[in-house]
Amino acid sequence: MVNDEVNNKAINIEIKVAQYSAKAILKAMKKIIEDADEKSQPLADYISEKRKTNSRKLKDMVKKGKLENIDEQIENKFYAFKDYAYRRKINWGFVRDKDTRLYINNTNYTKEMNNENWKRLEDLF
Structure with a gap:
């Protein structure tokens, strides 16, 4: 089931x-x-x-x-x-790494991670 x-x-x-x-x-x-x-x-x-x-x-x-x-x-x-x-x-959220840190985005997709939509995972949890 x-x-x-x-x-x-x-x-x-x-x-x-x-x-x-x-x-x-x-x-x-x-x-x-x-x-x-x-x-x-x-x-x-x-x-x-x-x-x-x-x-x-x-x-x-x-x-x-x-x-x-x-x-x-x-x-x-x-x-x-x-x-x-x-x-x-x-x-939920998409997670990517940048400079050995993980970032999450669940608002608006952007390829560029220097955007405010990508937030450091450690800041959120």
């Missing part, structure tokens, strides 16, 4: 993440189409040009310290968890 409830909760979280992901993908696709139209370029040419100018390997970005989290859907997951936790009245 408990396993079924846990499985159902996990499935609900995955569904929410998929919904947020789909919305984000649609929004990005619309923006790309609009940008291509503004430049009067065929969509395939615009995408090809963008890929050449903006491509960087994620491994290289992580090695250079420019990107710690390589999960491209992390923001969608954050808001899916936030919504789920709110509905179920669960205390």
